[in-house]
Amino acid sequence: MAVTIALAGDTMLGCGVAEDPRRARPRPLFSERIRDLTTQADLFVLNLGCALSERGTAALARGRPFPFRAPPAAAGALTDLGVDAVTLANDHALDYGAEALADTRLLLAGVGIQSVGAGADTEAARNPVILKAGGLTVGLLAVTDHPAHCAAGPGTPGVAHADLRRGTPRWLTDRIRSVRHETDVTVVSVHWGPTMVGRPVPYVRRAADAFVDAGATLVAGHAAHLFHGFTRRVLFDLGDFIGDYATHPVLRNDLGLLWLVTLDEDGPRRTEAVPIALDHAHTRLADQAEYRWIAERLTEACAPLGTKVTRRDNSLVTSWPSGRG
Incomplete structure (x- = not known):
């Protein structure tokens, strides 16, 4: 049995994205x-x-120059896409405080989308969600390495936070092992590293190794x-999925990837990355x-x-033989 999980990175539905649907002919x-x-996909x-x-x-x-909030109606965009779960362990979950996080x-x-990585206290923020598809159970954990002041505490709402620069904390590896023991597939979603860099920094590489060693099927x-390069078990950065951000003329943060990973209990069998383009408040296929630009950059x-990328129709594909590793 295998399951195909669609994965997308930073999805920002506020600011100009929220305003666009209110125009006369959006x-x-x-x-x-x-x-x-x-x-x-089986899951998204x-x-x-x-x-x-x-x-x-x-x-x-608190020094947040770009706080992001979308109206409740924006949830419709997620249900239209068939989203099953979202991760909230990031630096924008508390942009409008604990009330807005609770509303989120x-x-x-209420619309059938599970959330993970934030909650009413430390334990709630760190708890996984369990998804089912293709005859498999998929455990999803989420954590962020910034900002520390948004961390949930005893009786304090916030996000699951770990200072990965100082190493991977024991509570996190223990939680990964526990979820892996209870599910067929364990996915760890992590908001990490600096912005606008094209490759994973050393501490991100070390943390990824620790997650895999603890039992993560996919990071x-x-x-x-x-977007960054990837290995069989680690997609170091998914890139952006939608926003209204300024475009860097060289780094081209307006070009990205939608990821489709087929995996089973032994790990990913195939990773397909579909090139996408992020126009202002609109995402389409590239x-x-x-x-060509995305393919060259990903390769x-x-x-x-050590990952070889093959161009195939409108996507970029890598397959691995079955078995652990």
């Missing part, structure tokens, strides 16, 4: 071909980089706003020129990691 946030890919998990709420106060006082979690639950990272990023 275009959809995601193209029909994107929706076809995500809804056909993404990192939600904003609150879904009409309450709360922007966290400008409640709203998502999916995000935060850089750029055109031919954009596809270059994967080479030092």
